[in-house]
Amino acid sequence: MSVETGYEEIGILKEIAELLNEGTDTNAVLSGVLKRLLQVTGLQTGWIFLIDENGAHQLAADEALPPALANDEKQRMCQGKCWCVNKYNNRQLNKATNIMECKRIEEAIEEKAGETCGLTHHATVPLGAGQERFGILNVGSPNKMHFQKNELALLEAVAYQIGTSLKRIKLTQREQETALIAERNRLARDLHDSVNQLLFSLSLTARAGVEMTQNNEVKQTFSYMQDLAQEALGEMRALIWQLRPRGLENGLVSALRSYADMLGLSIETMVNGAFIIPGKVEEILWRIGQEALANCKKHSQTTEAVLIFHTSKDGVMMTIKDAGCGFHYDENLDIPSLGLKNMKSRTESLNGSFRLTSKPGSGTEIQMYIPF
CATH class of the missing domain: 3.30.450.40 (GAF domain)
Incomplete structure (x- = not known):
């Protein structure tokens, strides 16, 4: 050369x-x-x-x-x-x-x-x-x-x-993923220490106002304020959970059980397989599980849900279903809500498949499979 x-x-x-x-x-x-x-x-x-x-x-x-x-x-x-x-x-x-x-x-x-x-x-x-x-x-x-x-x-x-x-x-x-987790933890801590405490204080103040006044209209106003504060407090706690899932270190199923308990849901779990799930897949399933359980709480008109979790050396399948009111859904049409669309897009972002089944009076079931 x-x-x-x-x-x-x-x-x-x-x-x-x-x-x-x-x-x-x-x-x-x-x-x-x-x-x-x-x-x-x-x-x-x-x-x-x-x-x-x-x-x-x-x-x-x-x-x-x-x-x-x-x-x-x-x-x-x-x-x-x-x-x-x-x-x-x-x-x-x-x-x-x-x-x-x-x-x-x-x-x-x-x-x-x-x-x-x-x-x-x-x-x-x-x-x-x-x-x-x-x-x-x-x-x-x-x-x-x-x-x-x-x-x-x-x-x-x-x-x-x-x-x-x-x-x-x-x-x-x-x-970058490590830094993102650290930032989520910081934000969750700040929300807990500031906004969460303010809402709690507002709820106590409204309750005290109900007890102090004799005027019915004022009582109703304070009661309404207390209800709003309690609702906002619940939403804030759920948001903090989403940012910093306590218990995820003990496994995804354990974390979803705890999240369901926080929402006031009774959840039955069935687990098959004992393979390690990659961190990215666990994160996606955690977010989807949160969204699905929150939907169950808000829309299903039931307080019971079922979580089926199956892992293998090739991938993981997670199913969340309820026996609630259900809704009309045609799989040939677009998914009706933003939350469900987000679940589908999160699953497909990791080359997974997403399936939704629901009928009025027959409950709702979502199932996702993510390969790895």
């Missing part, structure tokens, strides 16, 4: 490192780096698969895919298995591999799914940092059948930079 070529590669690595250090959004960072990598290397096509601990891949970035791979909203890239992903999952991919036939391209040709623009092969490079593995980088060009050693070395260096950046983003997100 000449001195000039060496300086050029150092410049490429420096430029890509600057791009990787600019953002905290994984897909945006990967898209920007992939595009720049292809520009400076003269390669035409590339894509990045992020692969989770279970071996499932997702297309995180792509550039200039041929129509055979880009058609149908890139479904061919998002589904099915291929040789590079299999090698990665079998831990047979430890460095840049030169050169791998593309199973997805071969299948597209067999099925006459579209133009391949001369792309038949690609180089594959694992993305990682230390012992952590994140996925693979694939790059290629039309009719390119061989990568030189210096090309593979450059791709490995870039892949290592990408892996280090992914680890940094992951740690940053974890730090």
